[in-house]
Amino acid sequence: MTSTTIPTGLGSEAAASSGVTLRTLDRGEAAVVLAVFAGMGPRSRALRFLAPKPRLTGGDVRRLAAVDQHDHVAVLASSAHDGLPVGIARFIRDRDVPQSAELALDVVDQWQGRGVGTLLLDAIVRRAVALGVRRATVLVSSDNVAVLRLLARFPGGAVSSVGVERGVAEYAVSLTAPSWTEVST
Ligand SMILES: CC(C)(COP(=O)(O)OP(=O)(O)OC[C@H]1O[C@@H](n2cnc3c(N)ncnc32)[C@H](O)[C@@H]1OP(=O)(O)O)[C@@H](O)C(=O)NCCC(=O)NCCS
Numbered sequence: 001m002t003s004t005t006i007p008t009g010l011g012s013e014a015a016a017s018s019g020v021t022l023r024t025l026d027r028g029e030a031a032v033v034l035a036v037f038a039g040m041g042p043r044s045r046a047l048r049f050l051a052p053k054p055r056l057t058g059g060d061v062r063r064l065a066a067v068d069q070h071d072h073v074a075v076l077a078s079s080a081h082d083g084l085p086v087g088i089a090r091f092i093r094d095r096d097v098p099q100s101a102e103l104a105l106d107v108v109d110q111w112q113g114r115g116v117g118t119l120l121l122d123a124i125v126r127r128a129v130a131l132g133v134r135r136a137t138v139l140v141s142s143d144n145v146a147v148l149r150l151l152a153r154f155p156g157g158a159v160s161s162v163g164v165e166r167g168v169a170e171y172a173v174s175l176t177a178p179s180w181t182e183v184s185t
Contacts (some may be wrong), residue, residue: 014097017076018116020086020087021080026067029065032065032085033056036088039086040108046175048105051140072090072093075123086107087105102137103124103138113148127174137172139169141167142164
C-alpha cells in the first residue's frame with residue numbers, strides 16, 4: 001500500500017475526537033468504495049449522486065477507484081476503532097481547466113453528524129491546494145442541509161452560488177490554504 005496518512009489542519013484532537021484516521025485512497029481500492037456506498041442509505045445516495053442510486057455499476061466502481069494522486073485524489077476516513085471505512089472525499093480535476101476541480105463527499109449514515117465530513121473536507125482541500133487546484137465546484141441538491149452548512153464555513157475561500165437547475169445548486173469556491181470560519185447557529 002502506498003497511501004499517505006493525512007495530517008489534518010484541524011489538529012489530531014479533532015480527528016481523535018471524531019474517532020477516525022485519514023489516508024489517501026489507493027488506486028483500485030474498489031472494496032472501500034463499495035463499503036462506503038453500502039453504508040449509505042437511499043437518501044444519502046441520492047444526495048451524493050443527485051438522483052436515486054440503488055447500486056453502483058461496475059463502471060461506477062472502477063471510475064470511483066481510479067485515483068491517480070494528481071488529477072483524481074480521494075481521502076478515506078476509517079474508524080480508529082475497527083478500521084472500517086466510514087467516508088471518502090475526492091476531487092476530480094477539470095481536464096480543460098487544470099486549476100479547477102469538482103469536489104464530492106460521502107459519509108456512511110451511522111457516522112454522519114460527528115465531524116467526519118468536516119475533517120474530510122479539510123483534508124481534501126489541503127491536498128487540492130497542494131496539487132495546484134485553485135477553484136473547486138460542488139454540486140449540491142438544494143435540500144442538502146449538511147453540505148450547505150459545511151459550505152457556510154468552507155475551509156479556504158469565498159463560496160459563490162453559480163446557479164440552480166432542477167433542484168441542484170452548483171457552488172464555486174476559490175481555494176487557498178484552509179482556515180475554518182466559525183458560524184453561529
Ligand atoms: C454531507 C456529508 C458528507 C456531511 O458529513 P458529516 O460527517 O455528517 O459532516 P459533519 O458531521 O462534519 O457536519 C457538517 C455540518 O453538517 C451538519 N449536518 C450533518 N448531518 C446533518 C443532517 N443530517 N441534517 C442537518 N445537518 C447536518 C452538521 O451539524 C454540521 O454543521 P455545523 O458544523 O454547522 O453544525 C454527509 O452528510 C453525507 O455523506 N451526506 C450524503 C452524501 C452527500 O450529500 N454528499 C455531498 C454531495 S457532494
